[in-house]
Amino acid sequence: xxxxxxxxxxxxxxxxxxxxxxxxxxxxxGLPSSLWETYSAMANTDGGVIVLGIExxxxxxxxxxxxxxxxxxxxxxxxxxxxxxxILKNTDVDTHSIRGRVVLxxxxxxxxxxxxxxxTGLNPLTGTYRRNYEGDYHCSEQEVARMLADRSEEPADSVxxxxxxxxxLDEGSLQxxxxxxxxxxxxxxxxxxDCRGFLSxxxxxxxxxxxxYEGLTLxxxxxxxxxxxxxxxxxxxxxxxxxxEHLSEDATTRWTDRLTVxxxxxxxxxxxxxxxxxxxxxxxxxxxxLDRDLVRQGETVVHEAIREALANGLIHAxxxxxxxxxxxxxxxxxxxxxxxxxxxxxxxxxxxxxxECRNKALQTMFLMIGAAEKAGSGIDKIWxxxxxxxxxxxxxxxxxxxxxxxxxxxxxxxxxxxxxxxLRKRFGPDFERLQEEEVKAVVTAHAEAxxxxxxxxxxxxxxxxxxxxxxxxxxxxxxxxxxxxKRGATYRLPSATDAAWETASLLPGGLxxxxxxxxxxxxxxxxxSGGSAHNKEDSLHNGGDLVQTPTDMESETxxxxxxxxxxxxLSARLPPEETRQLILRLCHARxxxxxxLGKLLNRNASGLRSRFLKPMVEEGVLRLRYPHAPNRPDxxxxxxx
Numbered sequence: 001x002x003x004x005x006x007x008x009x010x011x012x013x014x015x016x017x018x019x020x021x022x023x024x025x026x027x028x029x030g031l032p033s034s035l036w037e038t039y040s041a042m043a044n045t046d047g048g049v050i051v052l053g054i055e056x057x058x059x060x061x062x063x064x065x066x067x068x069x070x071x072x073x074x075x076x077x078x079x080x081x082x083x084x085x086x087i088l089k090n091t092d093v094d095t096h097s098i099r100g101r102v103v104l105x106x107x108x109x110x111x112x113x114x115x116x117x118x119x120t121g122l123n124p125l126t127g128t129y130r131r132n133y134e135g136d137y138h139c140s141e142q143e144v145a146r147m148l149a150d151r152s153e154e155p156a157d158s159v160x161x162x163x164x165x166x167x168x169l170d171e172g173s174l175q176x177x178x179x180x181x182x183x184x185x186x187x188x189x190x191x192x193x194d195c196r197g198f199l200s201x202x203x204x205x206x207x208x209x210x211x212x213y214e215g216l217t218l219x220x221x222x223x224x225x226x227x228x229x230x231x232x233x234x235x236x237x238x239x240x241x242x243x244x245e246h247l248s249e250d251a252t253t254r255w256t257d258r259l260t261v262x263x264x265x266x267x268x269x270x271x272x273x274x275x276x277x278x279x280x281x282x283x284x285x286x287x288x289x290l291d292r293d294l295v296r297q298g299e300t301v302v303h304e305a306i307r308e309a310l311a312n313g314l315i316h317a318x319x320x321x322x323x324x325x326x327x328x329x330x331x332x333x334x335x336x337x338x339x340x341x342x343x344x345x346x347x348x349x350x351x352x353x354x355x356e357c358r359n360k361a362l363q364t365m366f367l368m369i370g371a372a373e374k375a376g377s378g379i380d381k382i383w384x385x386x387x388x389x390x391x392x393x394x395x396x397x398x399x400x401x402x403x404x405x406x407x408x409x410x411x412x413x414x415x416x417x418x419x420x421x422x423l424r425k426r427f428g429p430d431f432e433r434l435q436e437e438e439v440k441a442v443v444t445a446h447a448e449a450x451x452x453x454x455x456x457x458x459x460x461x462x463x464x465x466x467x468x469x470x471x472x473x474x475x476x477x478x479x480x481x482x483x484x485x486k487r488g489a490t491y492r493l494p495s496a497t498d499a500a501w502e503t504a505s506l507l508p509g510g511l512x513x514x515x516x517x518x519x520x521x522x523x524x525x526x527x528x529s530g531g532s533a534h535n536k537e538d539s540l541h542n543g544g545d546l547v548q549t550p551t552d553m554e555s556e557t558x559x560x561x562x563x564x565x566x567x568x569x570l571s572a573r574l575p576p577e578e579t580r581q582l583i584l585r586l587c588h589a590r591x592x593x594x595x596x597l598g599k600l601l602n603r604n605a606s607g608l609r610s611r612f613l614k615p616m617v618e619e620g621v622l623r624l625r626y627p628h629a630p631n632r633p634d635x636x637x638x639x640x641x
Contacts, residue, residue, distance in 0.1 A: 021048025021131055023174075026055050027063060027104075033070055034136075036083055036120045039108055041129035041136040043087055043118035044147070045400070046345065047110040048131070053103035058414050062101030064584045070095070077147075082118045087111050112345045115358060117147040124148070132400050133631050143403065146318055148438070150343060150358065156318070157219035157359035160206055161235060164216045168229040170266045174199075174627060177224065177270050180369045182371060202368065203361025219361035222319065227267040240324025241272045243279065247331055269314050269362070273371065274326055280306050305335065305385025309394075309407055311372040312382075313338045315362045322402040326628075337406040337628060342398055346454070349379060349396070382409070392447065399629055406628065412447055414459075419446050428480065434479075437462060437472060442479050442493070448489045450634050451480070483595065484633040492634070506570055561586055563599055568601040576612075583638045584611055584621065591625045591636035613637055 017433075021042055025032050035050060042048035063069050068094060077086045090106040113116050118126035118137070128139040128147070139147075149156055178198065182191055190201045199205035204220025220237075221230055231239050245257035258311040259275055261267040281303050310327060313336040317325050321339025343356035344347065357363050366372035373381055383524060386394055386409065394409040413419075423442060424431050426612040434442065439459055444459065447452040456467045471491055474480040480491040563614060564585050574582075579601070586592060594613060596607035616622040616639070617630075625636040 010189060023048060023050045024056055024058065025050060026059065026061055027052035027069060031069065031076065033074075036076075037136050039077070039106075040120055040127065041084065041131045042108040043111040044116055044129065044139070045110070045131040046398075047108050047546045050106040051103055052106070052110065053101065054098075056060060060098050060101050060103065063104060066095050066102045066104055066332070073104075073106070076250075081122065082120065084124070085111075085115055087118065095238040110345045113150045116151060117144055119144075123299055130400055131632055137401070146321065146340070146403070149320075150318075150341070153361040154359065155262055157217060157222065158203065158206060159218045159359045160208060160213070160215040161218060161221060162215065164221060164229070165227050165236065166199075166216070168216065168221060168225045168226060170226050170268060170271075173224045173268055173270050176274070176367075177369065184368075186372055194373055202365050204365070217361060218319075219359060219365065223266050223269045223362060223365050227261060227263075231261070232267065235279065238320055238322065238324070241267055241269075242324060243272075243327045243329075244516060245278045245279065245329045247329070248329075272325075273314060273366075277310055277371075280310065280327070280329055294480050301388050303384040303385075305382045305409075307371050308337050308373060308378045308381045309334065309409060311366040312336070313407065315366060315372060316343075316358050316405070317341060318358060318403075321404075323404060332411055333413075334409040335406065336409075336415055339402065339404055341403045342396075343372075344404055346396060346398070350458070350552050355573060382407075392444070394428050395455060395458055397629065398402035399631070401631070404628075410448070419443055422446070430477070431479075437467075438479075440472060441471060441474060441491075445491055445493050450483075450492045452490045483593075490634050508539050548561075565602075566605065580612060580616065583608075583616065583637075587637050587639040589638070591638045593634060593636045597637075 017480075018499070021638055023038050023042075025035060025038075031052075037050075038050055043548075044052070055065075069264075073093065076082050077088065087109060088106070088298070092109070093103055096103050096105060117124050117128040120129075122146075124144050128144045128252070129136045130139055149264075174195065178191070181188065190198055193201060196205055199216075199220055200207075202220075204217055204223060205214065206217050218236070221235060225235075227239075230236055234405075241259075241261055243257075244255045244258040246254075247256045255277065259272070259279070261372070265271060284302065284306075313325050313327065317338035317362050318340030323339050325336075325338045340358060343358060346392060348349045363372055372378060372452060382394055386392075389411075390413055392410040392414050393413050394407060397406045397408070398404075399406065420443065423446060431442070437456075439460055441451050441456055448455070453464055453467050453471065456471070457464060460467070462470070471480065472483075475482050475491065477495065481494050483490050483492065565582060567578065568582060582601065583597060586597060594605040594609045597603075597608055599615075601608070613622065617624060621640055622632060623640050625638065626632050626634075629635070
């Protein structure tokens with residue numbers, strides 16, 4: 001039974017979304033020790049399902065005595081010497097019959113911020129794990145420390161900074177903020193307070209009654225402080241803000257405008273917000289609205305959404321994390337990314353009603369000048385603004401190593417006419433027969449280069465399991481191609497490479513044979529296809545004739561790429577430097593994924609990635625298509641000039 005059919009069988013019982021994390025474990029000798037590392041990792045990330053009785057390759061081996069295994073599991077998960085907390089309900093553990101064999105599923109939810117870090121043993125520093133696309137990894141002390149900070153009932157920005165005072169604030173910033181506050185609510189009682197009193201009301205100055213001392217809080221320094229003081233070793237040495245504008249059509253122009261912490265201005269949060277919010281919305285060409293008195297209103301719900309997105313990134317950032325807050329403006333989208341993790345799951349975030357805020361004083365400060373919302377309604381405002389223009393729904397992505405949250409807001413029509421026209425031309429009458437949600441999936445794959453179950457959940461209201469079935473049907477019908485499995489599964493439109501490669505496997509004497517049992521074992525990484533190298537004469541004869549559609553530019557390009565890659569097909573072993581040169585030639589002026597390169601070079605994609613691609617990126621000879629998400633399963637590589 002294949003892994004895919006095993007997943008489909010489990011899906012019938014569990015109704016799993018396809019991108020839900022899924023881990024198989026044999027459990028032939030009882031509960032595997034790695035079970036608890038995976039339990040910790042899933043709980044500290046996005047949750048997932050552990051299935052006992054299935055081998056890594058998807059073979060169903062079954063459990064000899066599922067009742068005994070189940071009891072041992074419950075005994076151990078409630079043992080505080082083994083695992084820090086049991087976050088499961090009775091219904092999260094269940095048995096299933098697959099092909100006559102019994103397996104045990106353990107549905108691990110995402111732990112709340114108060115429960116994290118979930119760790120094995122008694123020491124969180126040595127027993128805390130998280131998940132990435134490659135499996136479980138051991139968390140660093142810094143990651144554990146940030147989880148412990150997030151679980152505190154005391155907001156991160158309410159900390160009183162020893163040795164800091166009002167003299168460390170930029171007077172101009174505080175006065176400008178007070179003026180904006182007054183313009184919005186001129187009769188507000190807080191305006192009668194002096195500087196310290198006003199800061200106290202905002203949460204920028206605090207008195208600790210138990211310890212009997214008071215002082216400037218982290219929020220007060222971040223919002224109004226002098227940047228040199230903010231970045232001092234005693235405050236927030238990792239503090240960084242960066243606005244980048246990419247509006248030029250010239251690919252050699254890195255950015256058309258940039259604002260960062262460069263010593264020419266007081267780069268506190270208030271000054272950054274004022275400067276960037278104007279830049280983001282300066283050239284928005286949107287229809288204006290009239291109020292009841294037929295007076296033109298200068299702002300729209302889109303302007304409100306942009307303000308909320310910027311403020312949201314500044315409010316929820318973990319300022320002790322890596323990378324700082326980065327805001328980017330492109331011709332077709334806005335992006336806001338900040339260090340830290342989501343304090344609630346994506347599902348709860350979109351559901352709303354639960355407000356979890358890392359920096360509550362900063363939230364109050366932005367709220368009082370109309371830049372933010374409370375009680376989780378800010379996300380609703382962002383989505384409402386984008387729906388008003390019929391743009392594609394924004395997406396939220398959570399990254400680990402380092403932990404970052406990224407909001408992407410595309411200013412592209414949900415169903416652009418040029419895209420629909422191209423897809424109709426490409427797929428013909430079959431495209432017209434697709435249902436509305438299927439069309440959205442194919443259009444998203446075209447507009448965003450890929451689509452996933454999680455992305456479709458942001459666009460539609462369909463059940464995750466129904467979306468899995470829909471995406472799989474689109475693959476079967478030839479509209480999409482799947483890359484990756486389980487949590488890393490993404491879908492894209494078929495390319496000329498996919499079509500031509502399938503054609504090549506059917507042609508006699510093609511570059512690859514899919515015969516089993518003939519894989520080379522002498523190379524440092526095995527051939528992905530399991531095929532053997534052909535003799536030189538046959539390969540030279542057939543190498544340029546695999547695709548016989550010269551009018552198709554994509555196919556012509558593929559032929560050229562195969563000619564470049566021919567030496568790899570002629571020899572199961574190549575000197576490392578020769579392989580590097582082939583990769584550079586293949587990636588010249590184009591992006592190729594590890595899977596693409598694996599097919600072209602007749603090599604295993606994972607081996608290429610670890611042995612060549614990652615080192616070449618670190619050396620600067622290759623660049624990433626998605627530099628802010630290096631672990632993306634569809635990551636692609638291009639040669640630097």
